[in-house]
Amino acid sequence: MIIGAMEAGGTKFICGVGNEEGEILDRISFKTETPDKTLQQAVDYFKDKGVQAIGIGSFGPINMDLSSPLYGHVTTTPKPGWGGFDFVGVMKQHFPVPIGFDTDVNAAALGEVQWGxxxxxxxxxxxxxxxxxxxxxxxxxxxxxxxxxxxxxxxxxxxxxxxxxxxxxxxxxxxxxxxxxxxxxxxxxxxxxxxxxxxxxxxxxxxxxxxxxxxxxxxxxxxxxxxxxxxxxxxxxxxxxxxxxxxxxxxxxxxxxxxxxxxxxxxxxPSLGNNAGLCGALALGIKAIKGWA
Known part of the structure; x- marks a missing residue:
């Protein structure tokens, strides 16, 4: 499998692709700017990678309630332009694949459980x-x-x-x-x-x-x-x-x-070092494919 991974930080985004063994095969990083500008760079990166799922570990606060109409949104962050942004919704518009979404630090925890x-x-x-x-x-x-x-x-x-x-x-x-x-x-x-x-x-x-x-x-x-x-x-x-x-x-x-x-x-x-967040996002993408709760 080829899985897309996004470590969405408040100052820097890291995007990469990897496999179910936790191997990061490629990556790119860029400054976190407005949602439109930042997500366009992510979309451009992933569009020709053939990803079968995408995992997103995001800065927050974020809405994690699957029953909420605002699931997948960034909520009360002071980051200009990001408050109320429909992060998952925008990614789904471009990529009709399973998308795993959680906080960046929950993602890092999951990565360390899986491989660290x-x-x-x-x-x-x-x-x-x-x-x-x-x-x-x-x-x-x-x-x-x-x-x-x-x-x-x-x-x-x-x-x-x-x-x-x-x-x-x-x-x-x-x-x-x-x-x-x-x-x-x-x-x-x-x-x-x-x-x-x-x-x-x-x-x-x-x-x-x-x-x-x-x-x-x-x-x-x-x-x-x-x-x-x-x-x-x-x-x-x-x-x-x-x-x-x-x-x-x-x-x-x-x-x-x-x-x-x-x-x-x-x-x-972290045993995964600076890869903890990106590997965690990879694990979220795998989790989304498997349909875990």
Missing amino acids: AAQGLDNCVYYTIGTGVGVGVYAEGRLIHGLVHPEGGHVLTRRHPEDRFEGLCPYHGDCLEGLAAGPAIEKRWGVKGTMLPTEHQAWEMEAYYLGQAIAGVILLLSPKRVILGGGVMHQKQLFPLIRREVRQALNGYVATPAILESLDTYIVP
């Missing part, structure tokens, strides 16, 4: 920490949507004792995304995170916030693995700091070997 760090597990949580903070949940063998879809980037956290930064989230100020996303790091310290040395206080503070959130999701969902991706997590020094914060926050309460003895293999980067 959560392979063989029926339960995991995937965080992406970059321009924003997103959370994808795969539980009991399926992606979780619920009322809308997980929005774990907007959970509230306790403030670090030395943090005076007000937060950047336009809705909540100092929620997890407002304090720990890439733009928050840059605003707080005056330079991009990539310019900060590995021993800078920024990373202790970042780990403090992410560790709280992960401890909370462990208590709430009891995932069998926690995967941390996104641009901020390219700072590999964060992993041991986050594991330490999680261990301290749980304080021995979740008394399982994964937490007490094996955090190095429990809180991990």
Whole structure:
């Protein structure tokens, strides 16, 4: 099979084609602009590829309710022109094939279950920490949507004792995304995170916030693995700091070997690396062909 895959990010779109083995055979990327301009580039890319399905992992919020007339729409995003856009509907006009649609981070979680760090597990949580903070949940063998879809980037956290930064989230100020996303790091310290040395206080503070959130999701969902991706997590020094914060926050309460003895293999980067999102979209396309719920 030839499957189309779209990783639809708020700043960049990545389109590719692959097969049912998770192999990406070709790809292209371009800037996210207005829906018309952006989707036309995607249509032009896929039109001669002979795709048998398309999977879309999209920035959000998005409407995931199959019974809703607004299924497949982007909803309340502040991204200019995208609020209310019928993403799936436009793609169906051009491609009469099965289309899988989910959040970009749910797609990444699915990709890691199919071919990556959560392979063989029926339960995991995937965080992406970059321009924003997103959370994808795969539980009991399926992606979780619920009322809308997980929005774990907007959970509230306790403030670090030395943090005076007000937060950047336009809705909540100092929620997890407002304090720990890439733009928050840059605003707080005056330079991009990539310019900060590995021993800078920024990373202790970042780990403090992410560790709280992960401890909370462990208590709430009891995932069998926690995967941390996104641009901020390219700072590999964060992993041991986050594991330490999680261990301290749980304080021995979740008394399982994964937490007490094996955090190095429990809180991990994505095995698929930068391909997690695109492979996840590929998995959504395969899922659409199979007619899974």
